[in-house]
Amino acid sequence: MHWCAAPRITSKGRNTNAQFGFTNTLIDLINKEKPTHLAVVFDTSAPTERHTDFTAYKANRQDAPEDIISAIPDIKNIIRAFNLPCMEKDGFEADDLIGTLAIEAAELGYTVYMVTPDKDFGQIVRENIYMYKPPFMGNKEEILGPAEVCAKWSIKRVDQVIDILGLMGDAVDNIPGIPGIGEKTAAKLLAEYDNIENMLEHADEIKGSVGEKVRNNRELAIMSKKLATIITNVPVAFHAEDFRVKERNIEVLTELFTELEFKALGKRVLGDSYNVFDNKQQAPANGPVDLFGNPIHQKATTSPMVTAALAEDKVEEEEPLPLNVNNIDNTPHSYHLTTGNAIDELIVLLQQQTEIAFDTETTGTDANLADIVGMSFSWEKGTGYYIPLPADKDGVLEILNRFKPLFDKEEILWVGQNIKYDMLMLKWYGFALKGKVYDTMLANYVIEPEGKRSMDVLSVKYLSYQPVSIETLIGKKR
Amino acid sequence: MRDIALEEIKEYAAEDADVTLQLKHAFDPLLDKQEVRNVFQDIENPLVPVLVDIEYEGVGVDVEFLRDYSVALERDIRIAEENVFNHAGVKFNLGSPMQLGKILFEHMKIDPGAKKTKTGQYATGEDILAKLRNKHQVVEDILVYRELSKLKSTYVDALPTLINPRTGRLHTSFNQAVAVTGRLSSNNPNLQNIPIKTDRGREIRKAFIPREGCVLLSADYSQIELRIVAAISGDENMIAAFKENKDIHTATAAKVYGVAETDVTVDMRRAAKAVNFGIIYGQSAFGLAENLGISRSEAKTIIDNYFTQYPSVKGYMDTSINFAKKHGYVQTLLGRKRWLRDIYSANQTVRGYAERNAINMPVQGTAADMIKMAMINVHKALKTNGLRTKMILQVHDELVFDVPEDEVDTAREIIRDGMQSAMALPHYVPINAETGTGNNWLEAH
Numbered sequence: 008m009h010w011c012a013a014p015r016i017t018s019k020g021r022n023t024n025a026q027f028g029f030t031n032t033l034i035d036l037i038n039k040e041k042p043t044h045l046a047v048v049f050d051t052s053a054p055t056e057r058h059t060d061f062t063a064y065k066a067n068r069q070d071a072p073e074d075i076i077s078a079i080p081d082i083k084n085i086i087r088a089f090n091l092p093c094m095e096k097d098g099f100e101a102d103d104l105i106g107t108l109a110i111e112a113a114e115l116g117y118t119v120y121m122v123t124p125d126k127d128f129g130q131i132v133r134e135n136i137y138m139y140k141p142p143f144m145g146n147k148e149e150i151l152g153p154a155e156v157c158a159k160w161s162i163k164r165v166d167q168v169i170d171i172l173g174l175m176g177d178a179v180d181n182i183p184g185i186p187g188i189g190e191k192t193a194a195k196l197l198a199e200y201d202n203i204e205n206m207l208e209h210a211d212e213i214k215g216s217v218g219e220k221v222r223n224n225r226e227l228a229i230m231s232k233k234l235a236t237i238i239t240n241v242p243v244a245f246h247a248e249d250f251r252v253k254e255r256n257i258e259v260l261t262e263l264f265t266e267l268e269f270k271a272l273g274k275r276v277l278g279d280s281y282n283v284f285d286n287k288q289q290a291p292a293n294g295p296v297d298l299f300g301n302p303i304h305q306k307a308t309t310s311p312m313v314t315a316a317l318a319e320d321k322v323e324e325e326e327p328l329p330l331n332v333n334n335i336d337n338t339p340h341s342y343h344l345t346t347g348n349a350i351d352e353l354i355v356l357l358q359q360q361t362e363i364a365f366d367t368e369t370t371g372t373d374a375n376l377a378d379i380v381g382m383s384f385s386w387e388k389g390t391g392y393y394i395p396l397p398a399d400k401d402g403v404l405e406i407l408n409r410f411k412p413l414f415d416k417e418e419i420l421w422v423g424q425n426i427k428y429d430m431l432m433l434k435w436y437g438f439a440l441k442g443k444v445y446d447t448m449l450a451n452y453v454i455e456p457e458g459k460r461s462m463d464v465l466s467v468k469y470l471s472y473q474p475v476s477i478e479t480l481i482g483k484k485r
Numbered sequence: 486m487r488d489i490a491l492e493e494i495k496e497y498a499a500e501d502a503d504v505t506l507q508l509k510h511a512f513d514p515l516l517d518k519q520e521v522r523n524v525f526q527d528i529e530n531p532l533v534p535v536l537v538d539i540e541y542e543g544v545g546v547d548v549e550f551l552r553d554y555s556v557a558l559e560r561d562i563r564i565a566e567e568n569v570f571n572h573a574g575v576k577f578n579l580g581s582p583m584q585l586g587k588i589l590f591e592h593m594k595i596d597p598g599a600k601k602t603k604t605g606q607y608a609t610g611e612d613i614l615a616k617l618r619n620k621h622q623v624v625e626d627i628l629v630y631r632e633l634s635k636l637k638s639t640y641v642d643a644l645p646t647l648i649n650p651r652t653g654r655l656h657t658s659f660n661q662a663v664a665v666t667g668r669l670s671s672n673n674p675n676l677q678n679i680p681i682k683t684d685r686g687r688e689i690r691k692a693f694i695p696r697e698g699c700v701l702l703s704a705d706y707s708q709i710e711l712r713i714v715a716a717i718s719g720d721e722n723m724i725a726a727f728k729e730n731k732d733i734h735t736a737t738a739a740k741v742y743g744v745a746e747t748d749v750t751v752d753m754r755r756a757a758k759a760v761n762f763g764i765i766y767g768q769s770a771f772g773l774a775e776n777l778g779i780s781r782s783e784a785k786t787i788i789d790n791y792f793t794q795y796p797s798v799k800g801y802m803d804t805s806i807n808f809a810k811k812h813g814y815v816q817t818l819l820g821r822k823r824w825l826r827d828i829y830s831a832n833q834t835v836r837g838y839a840e841r842n843a844i845n846m847p848v849q850g851t852a853a854d855m856i857k858m859a860m861i862n863v864h865k866a867l868k869t870n871g872l873r874t875k876m877i878l879q880v881h882d883e884l885v886f887d888v889p890e891d892e893v894d895t896a897r898e899i900i901r902d903g904m905q906s907a908m909a910l911p912h913y914v915p916i917n918a919e920t921g922t923g924n925n926w927l928e929a930h
Contacts, residue, residue, distance in 0.1 A: 364503070366498065368498050375649050376649065381494065381498055384502055385499065385502035385503045387506075425662075427540075431541060434541050444533050445530060449530065451508075453516070453529060453822075454512060454515050454516065454519055456667070466504050470511060474500055480489060480494070
C-alpha cells in the first residue's frame with residue numbers, strides 16, 4: 008500500500024492518513040468485489056529467517072514512517088471492528104502467511120485473491136489462486152492468474168518465479184540476484200535451463216560475460232532464490248468462520264471513526280446510522296475546518312504518487328452532505344417586506360429591543376461608491392424584516408430619518424457581519440449607529456484567526472444552514 | 486441589485502439579518518470558552534467605528550507628482566533596458582522569464598550552476614538574481630528594470646485610478662479579520678507593500694498629501710516588537726537598554742561583540758539589528774548568514790553570543806514552544822490566541838513553521854493589539870478635545886493623521902500620549918512613539 012504524505016490531522020493534532028487510506032481501501036474492496044471471506048495480514052517486528060540469512064535484506068528500506076507505525080493499532084482496531092481477523096506470526100513475513108493461507112483455502116475449495124501489487128506473489132498463483140493488484144493512479148485493478156504471471160515474466164510455469172527473481176534480483180526487497188543480469192537475460196537462461204540449480208550445473212557451458220557472472224555468483228543466486236521463496240507452511244490456519252465477512256460492529260466503528268474524525272468516510276462505511284453532526288461534534292473543532300467540519304490540511308506536499316491518493320481523499324471529504332445542511336426551503340421562517348406605514352410600526356418594535364441584527368443591501372462592494380437599496384433587521388431567530396429604499400436620494404433620506412431615534416439609542420447592541428461596511432453606507436447618507444456593535448465576522452476572527460469567514464461559510468459551518476446565494480438571486484435575472 | 490424582484494430580495498436580505506443574529510448566538514459561548522471575549526469586546530468591536538471614520542476620510546493624492554514621477558520612471562526603465570540589451574548584445578523581451586533565463590545562462594553563461602524550475606525554465610526570481618549581482622553588471626540592470634517597472638505599475642500608475650470620483654481622495658480599505666497575527670491589513674492600495682527599502686520606492690510616499698491648510702503627522706512606535714520581547718521575556722539586559730533609552734541595536738552589538746558601545750562599527754550594528762529582528766521570526770543561523778552575507782559558523786557565533794547576553798530571550802522562545810505544545814495555541818499579552826496544531830506534526834518542516842509562529846505571534850500580536858488600542862484611544866481623545874484632526878492611515882507600527890496647521894502641537898501631544906499609554910508592558914518597559922510632520926508622507930515619516 009502506498010502512503011499519502013499530506014498530513015491529515017485531527018483537531019487534537021493526530022495524523023490519520025494511514026488509517027484513512029487503509030479504511031478506504033478496505034471498504035472499496037468489500038463493496039466492489041464482495042468477498043465471502045477476508046483477512047488482513049501483518050508483518051511483525053521480529054526478524055525472520057530471511058533477515059538472519061542475509062543481513063542486507065530490506066536494509067535499504069527506510070524505517071516505516073512514525074505516523075504509519077503509530078497508526079497500526081488503530082488499523083488493527085478497525086479491522087477487528089469489521090469482525091475480520093488480523094493475522095501475524097513472529098518469525099514470518101506477511102507474504103509467508105498470505106502464501107500459506109491462500110494455498111490452504113484453495114485446497115478447501117475457495118477461490119482466493121491475494122490483494123497485493125508485489126511481484127513475488129506470482130509464485131503462489133495457480134488454479135483458484137489469483138493475484139489482485141488494487142486500482143492505483145487511474146489504472147483499473149488487475150487480476151493475474153497463472154497464464155498472466157507466466158506471460159509477464161516470459162516463463163513457463165509459476166514455480167519459476169522464484170528462479171527469475173533469484174537471477175535478476177528485486178531492488179525493493181533487496182534480493183541481490185546476480186549482478187548484471189536483468190529480466191531479459193534471466194528469462195533466456197530459464198528458457199534454456201528451466202531453473203537455477205540446473206543452470207548452475209551447466210554453468211561452464213554458458214558463453215560470454217553472462218557465463219562469467221553466473222560462475223562468479225553461484226552462492227548469491229541460490230541465496231537470492233531462497234530469499235524470494237515464500238514459505239507456505241507457516242503454522243497458521245485458515246478459519247472459515249473467523250474469516251467470514253459478516254456484520255460490522257457499528258458501535259465500535261462509530262467510536263473509532265469519530266475519534267479519527269472521518270465524517271464522509273464514516274457515512275460511507277456505516278450508512279445513515281453514522282450521525283455526522285452528533286452532539287459531541289456540535290462544538291466546532293478548535294482548528295481551521297472546511298465546510299463539512301473536516302480539519303483543513305494546512306501543508307500539502309505534492310509528488311505525483313501522492314496526487315492520486317490526495318485526489319481520492321478530496322473526493323471523499325468534499326462530497327456535500329445534503330442531509331445535514333438546511334436551507335431556506337426546509338426551514339420555517341417569517342420574512343417580511345416592510346413599506347409605507349408598516350415601517351413606523353416596525354420602528355416601534357425595534358425600539359423595544361436591546362439586540363438587533365442589521366444588514367444593508369447596496370449596488371456595490373465599495374461602500375464609498377455604492378448606493379443603498381434596502382435594509383434588513385432581525386431580533387428573533389427565524390424572523391426578519393426588509394425595507395426597500397427608493398432610487399432617489401431624497402426618498403432614502405426621508406425613510407432613514409424615521410430611523411434616526413433608533414440609530415441614536417446608545418443602549419442598542421447592533422449585530423452585523425462586517426458591520427463596518429453597513430456603518431460606512433449609513434455615514435454617506437449622514438447617519439450613524441450610536442450604540443455598541445457586535446461584529447460576527449470579528450467574533451469568528453478572534454475565535455479562529457485562520458480560514459474563510461464569509462457569512463455563508465460561517466452559516467454552513469456553525470448553523471448547518473446554507474443561505475440563499477447571491478448568484479441564484481442575480482443569476483436568475485440573466 | 487435594484488433590478489431584482491422585491492419578493493426575492495426580501496428572502497435573501499431578511500435571511501442575512503436572521504442568520505447574522507443566529508451566528509451571534511453560536512459564537513457567544515465560544516468567546517467565553519476560548520477566553521477571547523475581552524479581545525473581542527475591548528479591541529475589535531470598538532475599533533470598527535474608528536475604521537469607518539478612516540475609510541470615510543480617505544487621503545489626498547498628489548496626482549501631478551505621480552504623473553511626473555511616472556515619466557521619470559519610464560525614462561529610467563528604458564535606460565535600464567537598453568543597458569541590458571547592450572550587455573547581452575541582443576534585444577529580447579525582458580518581461581519573459583523564459584527569454585531572460587536563456588539569455589543569462591545560455592547566451593551569456595553568467596552562472597554555470599544555474600537551476601531550472603519545475604517547468605523546465607531557468608529560475609530568474611529576485612532571490613536568485615540578487616545572489617548573482619557581482620557576477621555581471623547586467624544582473625544589476627535587470628534588477629533595476631524590474632524594481633522600477635513594478636513600482637510604476639503597482640503604485641505610481643495605479644494610485645490615480647483608485648481615486649474616488651465623489652471625493653477626489655483615495656479611500657484605502659482596512660481588513661480587520663484577515664491577518665492571523667491580529668494585525669490590520671489594507672488594500673486598494675496595500676499600504677504594507679509600499680516599498681521602503683530603496684530610495685525610489687520611498688518616493689511613492691511623496692504622493693500622499695494633506696488637505697488644504699493641513700499637514701500630515703506621522704506617529705511611529707519605535708522598536709515596539711523588541712520592547713515587547715524584552716517585556717515578555719523579562720530579560721534584564723534588554724529591559725535595561727530600553728529603560729536607559731539606548732539605541733537597542735548598538736547596545737546589542739556591544740554585547741554580542743564584547744566591545745564598548747562607542748566602539749561599535751556600522752557593520753556590527755547592522756549584524757546586531759539583523760539578529761534582533763531575526764530572533765522574533767525564529768531565524769536560523771543559516772537564515773542570518775544568508776541575510777548578512779557571512780558564513781554560517783560566524784552567524785552561529787553571533788546567535789550564541791546573543792543568547793548568552795540575553796538569556797531570557799532564549800528562555801522565552803523555549804517557553805513559547807512548550808506552551809504551544811501543551812495548549813495547542815499561543816497568545817498575546819491581552820489574550821488574542823492563535824492555534825498552532827502543526828506543533829504536533831511529525832513532519833519537521835511543518836512543525837518548524839509552527840514553532841517559529843509560536844515565538845513570533847505573541848510578539849507581533851501584542852504589537853497589533855497595542856496599535857489597535859492606540860487607535861481607539863486617540864480617536865476618542867481627538868473627539869473629546871474637539872479637534873478637527875483626522876486619523877487617515879495605519880501601516881506597520883505607524884499612524885498617520887491629517888492635521889490642521891493650528892492644531893499641530895495639541896494633536897501631537899494627544900496622539901503621542903494616546904499611543905504611549907495604550908497598553909502598559911510588563912517590567913515597565915517604556916514605550917516610545919515618535920512623531921514627525923510634513924507636507925507629504927515622506928516628509929512626515
